[in-house]
Amino acid sequence: MNVPYRCPNCRTNRSRFNLIRQVPQAVKLDPGTGAIMEEYTADQPSPFQIPYKGPELKIQCGVCGLIEDELTFAKFGEQA
Incomplete structure (x- = not known):
């Protein structure tokens, strides 16, 4: 991060x-109630579920509220 x-x-x-910080939780939900029926771990993934491949960290501007990937804010921070 530094x-x-x-x-x-x-822009200001x-x-x-x-x-x-994004912490994915792989679950199987009951389609009728939405209750968690089963939870999957990295050790025992479901063969029918794709593992999360998104960013670990997102950034929100404390002024305007924009939420983006960290790289977006870092690249814009390099510019004067």
Whole structure:
């Protein structure tokens, strides 16, 4: 993380951000009630479910509320 961020939406914020850590939880839900019927782990994945491949971290601008991948804020922070 140790890179400067800047919001690509409001273009002024360089210091106030929310770090959103994404922790995926693989589950099988009851289609009628939505209750969790089964939970899958990395050790015992379901053969019918694709594992999560999204980013571990998302960033939210603390000024305008934009939520994007960390790379978006970092790349915009490189610009003057």
